[in-house]
Amino acid sequence: MKQGLALRVSQHLALTPQLQQSIRLLQLSTLELGQEIQTMLDENPFLDVQGEEAGEDFGIAVSDQKPAADEPETGFEGSVGSLDGAGTSTSTSSSSTSEAEPEAGEFGSGTVESEPSWEGDGSTETVPDDGEWGGDAPAAKRNNGGDDDEVDATDLARGNESLQSWLHRQALSLRLGEEDQMALRFLIESLNDDGYLEEPLQELAAGLAPDDLEQQEELVHRFTVALRLLQTLDPAGVGARNLAECLTLQLKAMQQDEEDEDIAACAAAIKICQQSIDLLAKRDIKRLAQICGETEANVRSAIGLITRLEPKPGRRFVDVERNVVIPDVLVTQVGKGSRANFRVQLNPDVMPRLRVHDVYAGALKSHKGEGHQALQQRLQEARWFIKNIQQRFDTILRVSTAIVERQRNFFIHGELAMRPLVLREIADELGLHESTISRVTTAKYMSTPFGTFELKYFFGSALGTETGGNASSTAVRALIKQFVSSENAKKPLSDSQISEMLKEQGIECARRTVAKYREALRIAPANLRKAL
Structure with missing residues (x-):
């Protein structure tokens, strides 16, 4: 076989270190991101927490003064999104790093609710549930002390x-x-x-x-x-x-x-x-x-x-370490009824305040001796890290705004009004890959007037209806929960009866599907729910 040289042109995809870091930061939870930032602060001398001095910064600078009515409440471009009554998405930008902390009564009742459940509505802070046993158990009063x-x-x-x-x-x-x-x-x-x-x-x-x-x-x-x-x-x-x-x-x-x-x-x-x-x-x-x-x-x-x-x-x-869920996104309602507007903004409490250290960066420019190349690379890594974190929050805000727009009825009427939604719909709308949407919606939480939910909670499969439309599986589960809560305790509803009741509502749901949803809701079978 004769050896020879040939020239060939081809294309291939290469993941640069910057792109790999961007993908990894995107899928981290808030807690994991904080740990990653702390690790970078320990390892990279050019990365610093933003203080009073100016620098190449990113994040929130808390101010005692409230922003003007026409100013957004976050510290970088694209940090606030809103939906008007017609469902149109708008965004506001600002280059200012001044941020006022939200007032106590600005959202809901003044507190961010955190109600985790098996349905993904937030949470991590629950005591192990053993059904009905132990719920009303009085504490024993025997003492030998x-x-x-x-x-x-x-x-x-x-x-x-x-x-x-x-x-x-x-x-x-x-x-x-x-x-x-x-x-x-x-x-x-x-x-x-x-x-x-x-x-x-x-x-x-x-x-x-x-x-x-x-x-x-x-x-x-x-x-x-x-x-x-x-x-x-x-x-x-x-x-x-x-x-x-x-x-x-x-x-x-x-x-x-x-x-x-x-x-x-x-x-x-x-x-x-x-x-x-x-x-x-x-x-x-x-x-x-x-x-x-x-x-x-x-x-x-x-x-x-x-x-x-x-x-x-x-x-x-049992001293259980409780991890309180801190929402990444805050959704507030302005107005009431069908013409209500929704404001979507990033939670300033989870946004880091990072910058490139001015003194070290300036000293590097004037220093051309030994090790200059390695220090220059560390400086570039710090800038990449800050840029990737900003891109992470920008993507979270874009996805969250699109979710609020698609699930507008949920934010007005609750989970019974949830509509079917899949990752591909949001990906096509924002021009992103479906895997990117999956990373964004994993371990990221949104605070709403109905509680705090994981972003994945707003996605659900569709069930057919008699009219030819679709009903969200989340709404069907909420309907099943409503049926069970209002049932006669002496004659609890069986899965077949619940299936028939759903058909009366125009939702085609088989008995085995009802059983699957009931088990996901941690609702006991009819024979165990029956009151004695």
């Missing part, structure tokens, strides 16, 4: 005291020998966050004395005695090894309470907890009444009592 008779477990939990610390304090009042105290302390430290003892006593003993069977038997005996003491401490149910034992411990504590009104219901509830937990979950009243030898009325009362218990005794003590 001597001088702490007035202290309640709930108060301790609010004071960020851990479950183990609270139990150790109670254990100090018990007159135990040194070895028994150590055994009780070991069991307390072996509890999980929910207050359960997951490992069997034999395994705990084997872990302490792996090669001595005689010592293991002695440890198991001491652990058994210590476990009985542990299960008498507050909160009730702590130290249980399974759910049935946890509920039984709480019921026995209620039996000892002289103020308890229904001792018969407690006794029946204890019998029910000793049976298969599946029968309780299915609320098989007839089967439970037959097995426990109780009347159906007593079984109903007992199940009602069980549903008020706390399945996770240690839940009140």
Whole structure:
């Protein structure tokens, strides 16, 4: 084969470092962006936080003076968008870096709501939901702490005291020998966050004395005695090894309470907890009444009592790090009714105040010695970083303005008026790629008069209607939630009945689709929603 040289012209796409950084910054959440900015500030000497001095800056300079009525409230071009009553999108620009903080009553009731849910309406700050169990559970009032008779477990939990610390304090009042105290302390430290003892006593003993069977038997005996003491401490149910034992411990504590009104219901509830937990979950009243030898009325009362218990005794003590959702975009309504206008603006609280350090940049211009090329590259990286962050916020504002324009009815009437919307529609309107819209709408939040929602919340698939139109899946889920909230608790609606009700509204939705939406809304099936 003969070798030779040939000239060929071709095109190919190359991702420059600047473009790669722009794409990466676009998909970061507000929290991740803050971490990225802090990393860049630590690594790049030319990047600085904007202060009183002038510089090549980007972001917000907070001022005590309010802007004039005809001035926008953000610090760079394209930072404010608005929609008039006809749905036309307009934007205002300004080169000023002066920004007035929003007044307390400017948006909604004066506070930005943050209501996260499984539907993506914001959030991250929720306590684990166990359905209806534990919702009305009163705090147990048993105290073994001597001088702490007035202290309640709930108060301790609010004071960020851990479950183990609270139990150790109670254990100090018990007159135990040194070895028994150590055994009780070991069991307390072996509890999980929910207050359960997951490992069997034999395994705990084997872990302490792996090669001595005689010592293991002695440890198991001491652990058994210590476990009985542990299960008498507050909160009730702590130290249980399974759910049935946890509920039984709480019921026995209620039996000892002289103020308890229904001792018969407690006794029946204890019998029910000793049976298969599946029968309780299915609320098989007839089967439970037959097995426990109780009347159906007593079984109903007992199940009602069980549903008020706390399945996770240690839940009140779990110090969960709550990440408050800070919206990236603020939408305010001006006027009322169909002619209402909507103002879309970036949240100044999440916008960084960055600049290129003047002193270092000026010194670099006059310095041509060793390392000049490397420092010049770092200066260029700082300018790229500031430009890419500005482009990130510009893109978020453009997408948010387009969403508000498309979902105008939602901002007036709520989620029942949500219309079908897909990423491609916004991408075609703004001249962007669909993947760019996906990055913008991920982990970015919008504050609206109805709460704070992730931008992805405003996108939903379409369901057909009898008139040939389309209905948004978000609106259908809201309609299902409305049907369930207004149903008769003694005769809850089945999925088939909800499907028929949707058809009466002109929405074609199959039963299995209703079941999928119901599960996404974390709504229990009809047999579990039925009131006893």
